[in-house]
Every structure is written in C-alpha cells, then in structure tokens.
Amino acid sequence: MEIFWTEDVSDGLCRLGEEESAHCVRVLRHRNGDNVCIIDGHGTMYECELVSDSPKAAEAKIISTHPGWGSHGYNLTMAVCPTKNIDRFEWFIEKATEFGVDCICPVIGDHSERKVVKMERLKKILLSAAKQSLKSAIPQIQEPVSVNAFVRESAGVDSLKLIACCFDDLAPRHSIKEVLGTYSGTSVTILIGPEGDFSKEEVKAAMEAGYIPVQIGNSRLRTETAALGSVAVVYYNYM
Amino acid sequence: MEIFWTEDVSDGLCRLGEEESAHCVRVLRHRNGDNVCIIDGHGTMYECELVSDSPKAAEAKIISTHPGWGSHGYNLTMAVCPTKNIDRFEWFIEKATEFGVDCICPVIGDHSERKVVKMERLKKILLSAAKQSLKSAIPQIQEPVSVNAFVRESAGVDSLKLIACCFDDLAPRHSIKEVLGTYSGTSVTILIGPEGDFSKEEVKAAMEAGYIPVQIGNSRLRTETAALGSVAVVYYNYM
Structure with a gap:
C-alpha cells in the first residue's frame, strides 16, 4: 500500500x-x-x-x-543527543517511527560532540518512515536545545520522566523495566545522553526536575541503541 | 576500554x-x-x-x-532472512550483538530476494560489535540455509520456538509478549521472514516443527526492525 x-x-x-x-x-x-x-x-x-x-x-x-490510524496506546517523547556520526541518529529516528514515537527532541549535552543537525533531512526521514510503517501521525521533531533547557521546559509536564545514564554516583539507578512496570499512566519522556554520557550536573538538574535515573539492562549500548532499546521497551510494555 | x-x-x-x-x-x-x-x-x-x-x-x-564476562541470562538464536539491502541486515547483527544474541542464522525464504551473504564481512561486524559492547562471547553465525532446512534442523531442539509472520490464515497469532511472559525457560529461537513475508507452506512446516506464530505488536515493521525488536523484547524480558 x-x-x-x-x-x-x-x-x-x-x-x-x-x-x-x-x-x-x-x-x-x-x-x-x-x-x-x-x-x-x-x-x-x-x-x-x-x-x-x-x-x-x-x-x-x-x-x-x-x-487514529496506525496510532499506539502511549505518548512517548525521546530527547536524544545526536550521535557524532549522524547516520546513527538518522537510523534511530527511522526505527523509532516504525515502533511508535510521538516527539523527538535532539538535545545537546555538556559532553556532546555534535551540536548541529539538519532539520529538513530529519523531517524527510520521519515522513518516509511514517508512510512506510502505515502511520497517519508523523512524529514531531523539535529544534535542538541544550539538555538543561529541555529539562527545565519539561519539569512541569505530567509524564513518567526517565534519564538513562551510565553511573550511579548521584543515586542508584532503577531498571527501566521495573519503573515502567509500576507506572499506570501512558505518557513517557526519556532522555538519552551522548557518547560521553551526561555530566553529573545534567543528571542532578534532571533529578531535581523529576527525572528518575534508569539503566537499560546490563549491556553497554551505544547512544542510538540505548535510544531505540528504550523505544522498543515502551512499545513492548504497552503491547 | x-x-x-x-x-x-x-x-x-x-x-x-x-x-x-x-x-x-x-x-x-x-x-x-x-x-x-x-x-x-x-x-x-x-x-x-x-x-x-x-x-x-x-x-x-x-x-x-x-x-562469562558480558554474558546474558538467556540463549537466543535469531534465524533471519537477509534483507535485499544488505546494510539493513548488517545493522541488525551489530545492534543484536549489543543487546545480546547467541547465534545468528541467515535463512533464505521462498519469497527472499537476497540469497547470498558475505560471511567474512558479517563475522567482522560481529567481532567489532562484541568488542565495542564489552562482551567476551562473539555471536556465532551460520552459513545460510533455507527456511525449511532451518526448521527441520531445529525441530528437536529444546527451545521456545517462535515464527513472526504477518498473517493469521493458518492460526491466530499470539502476542510475543504473552508467549514470552508464560515461558519459564531461557532458550529462545525466533524466525523472521523476508520483505515479502514467509510463504504459507513455510509457516505450516514451522508450526508442525513446534514453532508458535507470533506478532510483534501492531506496527508494520521492516524485516530488520522486527528482528531487532524481537531481540530487544527478549533482552527486556530477562532484564
């Protein structure tokens, strides 16, 4: 079709x-x-x-x-630091669209190597992926902002807010499975850091804004794999 | 490291x-x-x-x-029809390795457009992905065989055997979530078809060999997305 x-x-x-x-x-x-x-x-x-x-x-x-043709039973915002190699980020947005995602926010972290993205190109990929996977809603994509700005803007939003970081220094991380399993709502926001991870300051600010630090299993995942894994986990959770 | x-x-x-x-x-x-x-x-x-x-x-x-360094708590065999565009299959094996997979079997279906793969190239990708994601076991990769041959060979294997197809003609498909959720073992084998799906004869033969037809949610997923989604779901299930 x-x-x-x-x-x-x-x-x-x-x-x-x-x-x-x-x-x-x-x-x-x-x-x-x-x-x-x-x-x-x-x-x-x-x-x-x-x-x-x-x-x-x-x-x-x-x-x-x-x-509601091709819609899904949750509302998912993925705030992801674009990868140094942009192909990997583009791959992520294509695959996330296939599973089901509502909003993609490229965010720039303290340790981000890439600070710019080509919005027109990303929009084309999203349109093509939505058409290919038979969805009537194209995921929204926002202009890049800093991780801190995104965290501030989302502080008041009523959503399960998760930040996937790779350290337990500030607080022991929860398993994303456990956190999703005990959440009865349908709105989820997930922050994924760059290749060099979030800074401690970013995680601290996110926690103060209501973000729960989570780990996505025991494997060391690349940025785009962690991002897509999170989308797949949410998709599976609401299946 | x-x-x-x-x-x-x-x-x-x-x-x-x-x-x-x-x-x-x-x-x-x-x-x-x-x-x-x-x-x-x-x-x-x-x-x-x-x-x-x-x-x-x-x-x-x-x-x-x-x-056991970097090992996971399940044994997963992914029998996947290589995609027409081989980049997408290569991408799948890289990402599957990051999550955790034990054996990858390229299989050729009745509707497969691609019938050959470059084994040396695939092995290099697996080695590189295993090193990058800190795993001491490199997923095995087998020489391509037909879907029917793979089904025959795996008939006697003690594993939860699933076939992801896109039609319900032969039997109503179960949700992969439901089937995994009621399985208490740790060995899983999943068959993923080509762009044109499995033939009815292939699904029939697989069911006779103990495969359960499953659907991976409501989205229409590309071959490589369905394959990676299945790996992510197994990873999440045993998290």
Whole structure:
C-alpha cells in the first residue's frame, strides 16, 4: 500500500503538494478514478479517489476518514543527543517511527560532540518512515536545545520522566523495566545522553526536575541503541 | 576500554593474530608492561600484561580470568532472512550483538530476494560489535540455509520456538509478549521472514516443527526492525 501525505485537507478534498503529486502521478502513474490513501501527518488517514491527476497539484476526493490510524496506546517523547556520526541518529529516528514515537527532541549535552543537525533531512526521514510503517501521525521533531533547557521546559509536564545514564554516583539507578512496570499512566519522556554520557550536573538538574535515573539492562549500548532499546521497551510494555 | 581478541590461549599466554597485533601495537602503541583486555570470543575475558609487543605476533601474560564476562541470562538464536539491502541486515547483527544474541542464522525464504551473504564481512561486524559492547562471547553465525532446512534442523531442539509472520490464515497469532511472559525457560529461537513475508507452506512446516506464530505488536515493521525488536523484547524480558 502506497501512502501520500498532505496537510491541505478541506471541503472533502485532499490537495497534494508538488513533491507528493509528482510521486503519485509521474512515478506511480496514478490516474483519475484511482483509489489512494493520504495521511495528514497529525493522526488521520483518508481513503480517497483521485479527481485531478496533475503531476504538480493532484487532488483527491475523500471517501472515508480514519482518525487514529496506525496510532499506539502511549505518548512517548525521546530527547536524544545526536550521535557524532549522524547516520546513527538518522537510523534511530527511522526505527523509532516504525515502533511508535510521538516527539523527538535532539538535545545537546555538556559532553556532546555534535551540536548541529539538519532539520529538513530529519523531517524527510520521519515522513518516509511514517508512510512506510502505515502511520497517519508523523512524529514531531523539535529544534535542538541544550539538555538543561529541555529539562527545565519539561519539569512541569505530567509524564513518567526517565534519564538513562551510565553511573550511579548521584543515586542508584532503577531498571527501566521495573519503573515502567509500576507506572499506570501512558505518557513517557526519556532522555538519552551522548557518547560521553551526561555530566553529573545534567543528571542532578534532571533529578531535581523529576527525572528518575534508569539503566537499560546490563549491556553497554551505544547512544542510538540505548535510544531505540528504550523505544522498543515502551512499545513492548504497552503491547 | 579497548578489547582485543584471540582464540590462541594456552600456558598462561594469549597470542594475538596479525590483525589484532597490528591494532594493539602499531595503532594503539601498546608496549611491554601495558595492561590489555583480551576476549577469546567464546565467553571468557582475560586481563593481561603485554610481554611481546611485536606488531605481527603480540603476546600477553594472563593476570586474571573472567569467565562469562558480558554474558546474558538467556540463549537466543535469531534465524533471519537477509534483507535485499544488505546494510539493513548488517545493522541488525551489530545492534543484536549489543543487546545480546547467541547465534545468528541467515535463512533464505521462498519469497527472499537476497540469497547470498558475505560471511567474512558479517563475522567482522560481529567481532567489532562484541568488542565495542564489552562482551567476551562473539555471536556465532551460520552459513545460510533455507527456511525449511532451518526448521527441520531445529525441530528437536529444546527451545521456545517462535515464527513472526504477518498473517493469521493458518492460526491466530499470539502476542510475543504473552508467549514470552508464560515461558519459564531461557532458550529462545525466533524466525523472521523476508520483505515479502514467509510463504504459507513455510509457516505450516514451522508450526508442525513446534514453532508458535507470533506478532510483534501492531506496527508494520521492516524485516530488520522486527528482528531487532524481537531481540530487544527478549533482552527486556530477562532484564
């Protein structure tokens, strides 16, 4: 099943942008009368019939509307320090989308080597992964902020807040399994540090903002593996 | 911590091969008297002192022996159809090693587009991932066989045997979470199909050999994501 995307939905019509129109009409050769599936990126899928097969501005008439199509039973925010090798971070956001994630926040830690990301490229990967894994909501991605800024902004948010760090100096870490197992809500926020881990100051500030320090099993995981492992664990927990 | 690997261990000495010697002596500039950690790839790590810093045949005296170093509390065999784009399969075996996997069997299904893999390249990735994630056992990798041959060979093995397929035609699939949750043993074998899924005949033969059809949640996952998700779920289950 091929999925198209547009945010331009009104009066019973979905209007595709230039790129999606070209893909639909020029590449996949859809013509008026063909049935197509279109997501709005915010949680709704429309089954449509193509009524204008222009390769620059295709239009499709909505036949049926499917809110919550491909949704999951939790709300997950992943605040992850982008890896030095950006391929690994890009891989993470693709795979996280397949499992199910709601918001990705690139955060820059005291020990981060990478401080910039290409937002347009990341958005393209998220759109492509959402379409490929049959989800109508594309994960949101936020502009990078520092770990401390993210922690401050999320302090008042009603969510199970976890920080995965590799040391027990400030407080003994809990197992992520144990913490998730005793949580009855559905909103989870997880902070994952860079290759050089969080600084003690960052973990201290996070704990003061309500973050629980956790460990993700006994293996030494790379940043992107710890991040994806956390997503898989949340996905499994709410399965 | 930098880890080296050799299978040549006897008389209180670890003898590194040419490639590992060059890495130890030429690249990392270790000299006689330096402490080094060496794994045998079969589950033991040796803390050693370098006694011959030859860049072609380094030798190190064993100071202490750590059997089971970096091991996990389960035995997991992943029989996975290699992906058309081999990068995705290589990515899977790297990440699976980080979480913890014991044996990887590339299997060729009726609908597999890729029928060959480069074993030497896969072995290098496994060695590198095991060293990076501080494990003394390198996952075994077997020569590719057909799905049907793998199923026949594993029929008599005492293990929880699961096949992840995308259809319920032959029997309603169980949730992998439910099946793992009611299993009290520690040996798990999971079969993951190719992009085009298993054929009905393959699933039927697997079920006759004791495999339970499972689904890995509601998301549509790519082959390598389903495979890694299964590894993460087993890792989490025994956490």
